[in-house]
Amino acid sequence: MRKKKKTETQYLEGAVITDMAADGLALARVEDKVYFIEGAVPGDVVNARVLRDKKRYAMAQMTELITPSPQRIDAVCEHFDYCGGCKWQNLSYATQLEYKGKQVYDALTRLGKLDLSEQVRVYGSTQQYEFRNKLEFTFSPSRWLTPEELADESILKPQPGVGFHLPGRFDKVLHVDTCHLMDDKMNLIRNHVHQLGLEHGLTRYNVREHHGFLRTLTIRNTSLGEWMVLLMVGEDQPEALKLVLDSLASTFPWINSLLYVINTKKNDTLYDQEVLVWKGSDVIVEALEDLRFEISAKSFFQTNSKQALELYKITRDFAGLTGKELVYDLYTGTGSIAQFVAAKAKKVIGVEYVEAAVVDARKNAEKNGISNCEFFAGDMKDLLNDEFLAKHGRPDLIITDPPRAGMHADVVEMLCRIGAPRIVYVSCNPATQARDLDLMRAHYRLVKYQPVDMFPQTAHVENVALLEKI
Template structure:
C-alpha cells in the first residue's frame, strides 16, 4: 500500500477567508486546496504550516501573523488557546453571530438542497459570558504541563488539577484558575475545593492508572437562585468524604443541593449510578413563565437558561397553535417544550427513550397542574409507529428536537407517512437537520428558519425550521 503523504508544507501571506464547521477558519492554498486553521480569524493574513493533506484540503496552523483581522477581539480568558471550550473568544460577538447563521444557511441549502423563503435573523445572547447553568470539572493528579514548564528543567511540585480535559488528550486535565462560562460562586467553589483537597491530602484521580479518590465535580445553578454541587468519588472513604462535604457545606451555605456519588467504573458517566443527597434537597428548580421544572443531577436541561426561554418561545411561535391541535413532541427529554406549549394545544404527547427523563417529565407536569400532556418512554424508531397512532391519535403538529445525530431514517419516514400539517424541527446540528429535511422535501416545504445562539464564544448554534405540508392537486 502506498504511503500517504504527510502534507507538511509551508505557505506564506495567506488570507483567511471564512469560518467553517467546528470553529475552524478557512483559507486557500496557492494550489487551490482549502486550508482549515484552528487558530485564525477571517481577515487575518498569515503564514501557514500544514500537518495533514487530503485530496481536497489541508489541515494546518497559522504560525506567523502579518495582518490581524478587524473582526478580532481580545479573549477574556487566560486559558484561551489551550482550553478547547471557547474557540471563538478571539472573534467579536457580532461576527460570531454572522458566521453561525451563515453555516446554518449553507448546510440547509448545500446539504439539504432546501429553498429558504424566509431566514429570520439569528437570536443573539444578551450574556456573552457567564451564561451556563451547568459545568463539570475533572480532578487529576497529573495536570497538563505547558511547553514552558516542560522546557524549564525546574522541579515541578504539585501536579494536581481541577478543570477540563485538554482536547485530544483524554488523560490530561488543564487546571482552571477562572472560567468565564458560569457565574459566581462557581469559580470560588472550584478553587476552594481544590485547595482544601490539597491541604488535606485527598488524592486526585489518575485516569490512566484508575487510582485516587476525587474524580469529578458538577455545579448547577438555576434562574430561581438555587445551587447544586455534586462530587464524584472513585472509592468510598467515609471520613475523607464527610470531611470534604462538611467543608463545602460550611464554606458555601448558599448551596441548596449537596450530592455525591461513588463511581468505581472506568468512565465518569453517572447516569447508571446512585446519586446520594448529603445535605439539602436532591434537586434544584428552574422556572419559565410560571412553570417550574425539577432538575436533578441526571436531568437534561438547556445549559443557557435565558436562551432556552428564547428558543421555546420561538418553537411555540412557529407551531402557531390555536388550542385545537394534537401535538407530538418527539425526543421530549424532560418534557419542557411539551409543557411550555400545552396551554396553546388540545393535547401534547411527548416521546423519549430515557426512562429517568420521562419520570421527571411526568412529575413536573403533575407539579405544574398540566393535565393535557402524556409522556411515553421507548426507542423512537420502534415506539413511534402506526399502532401508537391508532391508540393516541394522529398529530396535527409534530415538534422534533433530536440529538446531534439527527433523526433515524425510520422516524423520518414515519413523519412522512403521518404527514401532519406542520413540523417544527429544532436542531443543535444543522448538518444532520439538513440531511433529514432533504428526505422530507417531496412532501414538506420550508416556510421559515431562525437560529438561536445558545453558546457564545463557541461555534455551536441551535436552529429552528418550520415545515408545512405541500398542497396536492387531489
C-alpha cells in the same frame, strides 16, 4: 503568498483567511486546496504548519499572525490558547452571529438544496459569558502542563489539577483557575475543593491506573439562584469525604443541594451510580415563565436556561397553536417543550428515549398542574409506528428536537407518512437538519426558520424551522 516545503513538514506562508467552516475552523484557499486553520479568524493573514494533508483539503495550525483581522478581538479567558471550550472568543460577538447565520444558510442551501433568498439574522444571547447552568470538572494527579510550564524549572512536576479535558483527550486535564462560562461562584467552589485537596494531601483519580480519591465535580445552578454541587470520588474514604463536604457546606451555605457519589468503577458515568445527599435537597428548581422544573443530578436540562426560554418561545410561536390541536413532541427529554406549549394545545404527547427523563417529565408536569401531557419512553424509530398513532391519534402538529445526529431515516419516513399539517423542527445541528429537510422535500416545504445562539464563543448554533405539508 506561497506554500513551501521544509523537510517533512509543510508550512503555509501568508495565507489569507477568507471564511469560517461549519465546525468553526478558519478557512483559506491556496492553489485550489482548502486549508482549515486552527487559531485564525476570517480576515487574518497567517503563517501555518500543516498537520494533516489530504488530496483536496488540509488541516493546519496557525504559527504566526502576520496581519490581524479587523474582526479579531482579545480573548477574555486566560486558558483560551489551550482549552477547547470557547474557540470563538477571539471573534467579536457580532461576527460570531454573522458566521453562525451563514452556517445555517449554507447548510439549508447546500445540503438541504433549498432556494433561500437571504441569510436570517441569528437570535443572539443577551449573556455572552456566564450563560451556562452546568459544568463538570475533572481532577487529575498530574495535570497537563503548557509548554511554558514544562520549561519552568520552578514548577514541581507532576502537578495536581482540576479542570477540563483537553480536546479529544480523556487522560489529559487542563487545570482551570477561572472559567467565564458560568456565574463566578462556580470558580469559588471548584478552587476551594482544589485548595483543600492540596492542603490535606487528598489523592486525585488516576484514569490510567484507576485509583485516587477526588474524581469529578459537577456544578449546576438555575435562574432562580439555586445551586447544586455533586462531588464524585473514586475511593471510599469517609474521613476525607466528610472533610470536603463539610467544608463546602460551611463555606458556601447557599448551596441548595450538596451531593456525592462513591464511584469505584472505571468510567465516570453517573447514570448507573447512586447519588447521595450530604446536605439540602436532591433537586434544584428551574423556571420557564410560570412553569417550574425540578432538576436532579441525573436530569437533562438545556444548559443555557435564559436562551432556552427564547428558543422555546420561538418554537411556540412557529407552532401557532389555537388550543384545539393534538401535538406530538418528539425527543422531548424532560418534557420541557411539551409543557411549554401545553396551555395552547388540546393535548401533547411526548416521546423520549431515556426512561429517567420521562419519569422527570411526568413528575414535573404533575407539579405544574398540567394534565394534558402524556410521556412515553422508547426509541423513536420503534415507538412511533402505526399502532402508536392508532392509540394516541394523528397529530395536527409535530415538534421534533432530535440530537446532533438528526432523525433516523425511518423516523423521517414515518413523519412523511403521518403527514401532520405542520412540523416545527428544532435542531442543534443545521447540517443534519438540512439533510432531513432534503429527505422530506416531496412532502414538506420550509415556511420560515430562525437560528438561535445558545452557545456564544463557540461555533454551535441551533435552528428552528417551520415546515408545512405540501
